[in-house]
Amino acid sequence: MSLLIKGGTIVTHEESYQADLLCDGNLIVEIGENLTPPEEAEVLDATGKLIMPGGIDPHTHMQLPFMGTVAKDDFASGTVAALAGGTTSIIDFVIPSPQQSLLEAYHQWRDWAKKSHSNYSFHVAITWWDDSVGEEMETLVKEHGVNSFKHFMAYKNAIMATDDILVSSFTKCLELGAIPTVHAENGELVYHLQNKMVAQGITGPEGHPLSRPSSVEGEAANRAISIANTLGAPIYLVHVSTEEAVDAIRYAKDHGHTVFGEVLAGHLTVDDSVYQNTDWETAAAHVMSPPFRPKHHQDALWKGVQAGTLQTTATDHCAFCIEQKSMGKDDFSKIPNGTAGVEERMMVMWEKGVNSGKITPNEFVALTSTNSAKIFNLYPSKGAIRVGADADLVIWNPNASKTLSAKTHQSNIEHSIFEGMTINGLPETTICNGKLAWHEGKLHSKSGEGQYIDRPAYAPFYEALTKRQELNQPKVVER
């Protein structure tokens, strides 16, 4: 089955040009001017539209069991939302319980994800440590296409990774050619401040940001980077939300360290005034960690995006409905943490980034797709438009517009953190694995058509890192 896209402008992370594009099976097989459709090919007219690599959201949590409940969007509804927004691949998280086998958890998540409509892959979280964890990390890297491991520096008494775990796990990652990633918030301080707020009678959602001030993230970001730096390991910081963390990444990059930063569409556009809303449900709907921040942090994040300090955009899509949020009615620390966004991410980046003159369309592609593909070693199968690459594409209509709302989004929850935002420039058609997956507001892909993506170890940045390591081997002084 082949698909010919005619008359559009191809936009990659490095160039824009007019060409037709032919997909056959799940690959791009030809790019050129005035291509003749093969017999029985489906033909799509993309005149006046942009053809870009399908989005990659490197941070989602579909169906996550968390804080005593399970996220409302499962791998079916969550990946439909992804496709509706032009995202063709998600990298979700396997989160083993402390003491649980990593492989057991991995197979559990693989099983849940079988119903995905879009492509998917998994980071695996390191929530505890003994020798068996290191051995299972090796199995995951060598046999299961996992090349990244996540560490939560927050969530004390649950899944928090303490410094000894970070040191052991980062060392193992380096040995395996994998990349450690961190949720950087000081869990001890969060725990202390949560108790303090509740003791002072601040039990509503306004207590959430008060228990997680920006310095809590700044401290953890600096610590995680310093640990990785000392060990010679690369590091990736998920959902960077503060000026302090951007500064920490910039400082490390300026000093030659391999460090990457991810930013969420939400943190770039929503500020902490949402927690002052007198409607409990609306305030609680915005409870996620790290929390939304005072506006000056948004400016720092955008500057980090423009300067290349932050390379990827994600959503941390983890949807909880009002009923689930109500579990924390009397204590904000019990409100399940998470918001939706996998559908809106690219639209928000287009509107607030491209339309605001902060980034070019080519930089948009890098930030929404190519950079994640490179860091997590999927490039150029994903994140690229070239002959031989996977036919995961989004056709963008720069002249269409709509207003975002929970009433029309695909997610299973009643709130949207982007409610009321008008977007000029929309994903109109999403092609996943060479097939129409979403077209003009309608779902075409079936549950189970999404493919698991193997991610091999030793992403390209490892070449320089390994060379540095070889050159800096400690030497015995002969006497």
Ligand SMILES: [Zn+2]
């Ligand atoms: Zn997350």
